[in-house]
Amino acid sequence: MATTDRVQNILMVGVGGQGVILAGEIISEVMMRAGYDVKKSEVHGMAQRGGSVSSHVRFGSKVYSPLIKKGDADVLFSFELLESARYLDFMRSDALIMVNSQKVLPPSVTLGVDTYPEQIPEILRARFSRVDIVDALDIAKRAGNARALNVAFLGALSRHFAVDENLWKDVISAMLPAKLVDVNIKAFLLGRKTD
């Protein structure tokens, strides 16, 4: 996948508090160190806990726009099932769809007003040929810390890029607090080995 000619577009989505932003930081730093031009864009500000979060990560030989054009995203990297369905119009028809199987209930669902749409995996599989649904929470727990979910999920994504494993490990070590490095490296490697 990692060709230099065409800019690669990763659309990362999830729910505030899941570690979407940090995962985007790690990918961006890895791709810069791998020699690419990189742009990453997201919005912070409003008390975002529990709100929808998205981050655009783009890399290639030269990147202009910080935003991905609708219909042009190569990878959907979604931390939550329902959230993945909000962004389908951003995806190329041959996109890789990676979804963490976790469900986080929106407020109207917790209040019993709306129901959580259960048919998302079927919808994704009907529209895209490359759909990978990963239980990143389980991987993170097996690594020893549920909060390493984002890095575990990143491990699963890393298989799709021709970037040296050590580069990922270096960046994770540099960007996480020292006491969390070991568990996150473990989570990353477990994620990278999932099939």
Added chain:
Amino acid sequence: MKELLTGNEAIARGAYEAGVAVATAYPGTPSTEILENMAAYEGVYAEWSPNEKVALEVATGAAIGGRRALAAMKHVGVNVAADPLFTVSYTGIKGGLVIVTADDPEMHSSQNEQDNRNYAKFAKVPMLEPADSQEARDYIKLAFELSERFDTPVFVRTTTRVSHSKSIVELSEPQQRPAAPALEKQPDKYVMVPAHARRRHPLVEQRIKDLEAFAEEFAENRVELQDPAVGIIASGACYQYAREAFPGYSFLKLGMVYPLPKKKIKEFSRQVKKLYAFEELDPFIEEQVKALGIEIIGKDVFPSCGEFDPGTAEQGIRGITGTEKKDTAALPYLPPRPPTMCPGCPHRGLFYALNKMKVFVAGDIGCYTLACLPPLKAVDTCICMGASIGHAMGLDKALGSAALGRVVAVIGDSTFLHSGITGLLDVAYNRGACTVIILDNWTTAMTGRQDHPGTGMTIREEKTTKVDYVKLVKALGIKQVKKVDPFDLKTLNKVLKKEINRPEPSVIITDSPCVLYRRGEKGAPRPLLYVERSECIGCKACLQLGCPALEWVTLPPQEQAALKKKKGEAFINPSLCVGCELCSQLCRKGAIRKKDGNN
């Protein structure tokens, strides 16, 4: 050295490299991180000012003293700082003065999407507009040079997509600037009495002419001549979108959006067949180009609202949507996921109580504005910083006895200190029968927990003096002031009823730190709560709090029958609960209980 930086980080870096001595701001998305990063550099004085007007005045003072100074604010912050802005344009400066305005097209976190390029023209101040982080770092340095060369404050305008996007920046070492701070009396330059101001105004007009001449040779106003069929004039993030969508067309990329390089624009218009102004929000460039008698297409094909992306350029220029409509009809309804107040937020109980009292709540800017959403639905106005108190006063004076007992103002601690004090002074002075609730959560929560004059800490976390709200409010002339714990619903309700119905001004201070408060002053973690299933009658009283940790579980019909008509029951998500005990106070059956230990 290369680093991936956000636009805001790059601005701070650029200012540091330019030898800035004083940097000021009031937090506001998307500008906040500029000062947070500025404070991390040695040798720079950085402060959270109480508001943007003070921030600009402090920066101006530093510049009058011959040092370089920067004031950063969000777009609406410039409204607050507009008073000094228009006159410092007349006085000019001695050391460089740069004002960063961070605009927010799309209103990701703002109450309007005003286009602050208009301020440059209105105040006759030049404005640079970087298109990515590298330019953000470079243009700040250029802005200081321009400021000193032309004796003017200089605007650097960003938008959210420049402020909050990361891209690669080449760094260099800070300039060693000769420190020549000097007190120099120049009353004819700095004392804007009418006689002096009349002499300064022609200098301002001449300065704009000089800057127009400079714009022609300014290397950052760059012509990229390619396919002459279409020429696009753009700046900032818009340039990136259009450049990506149409890599082969010709561009006039403007690094300075005011004043414009008229000759360069004329020449460019002659070199291309069809000319577009690709700009978000107002037709700022388009109208000025049209005034030159040049044909240009702008707002006829590009939107005036919201932010752009490469698709906007394609749609406007090629008339296509950029993507075939995928069959979204087959998607189920996707429940929205708006941001909500956190579990354990000290504001939640107050808005629950106000909702039950069915009062009209004049609201303000902060996390608590989110209480306008269901199920709390207890914020009825939100216009600008500090406005809640004025709104309550106006309602009180207009409606008289019809408003008594039915109107309150709510305002956060940081917002109150920013611009609520004068509103409260009006209530006291003009004898309004208003009740004002100051929501003191010990921080500026919405922008990510910055310090302010009520926290006792500076931006560098040094201890400092701390506002005493009770004394301050009393000194303004308010006699009735009460502090309450917003987690004690019974007392809170009692105080609210009494004060709202009082026919004289009163202030209630809800005193409890933001649940995300960072200094570990919260004490030991509290036991989490759970629902005792056999006791829950499914009345949904607790769900009215709108706490993300509280969930409704619908039971299968056979279980509903077995459990006496109950359709479902409440469930507390243990990964979200922080044990604030608001919900247990609402449960009449005592079904919400504390867990043993903290999990």
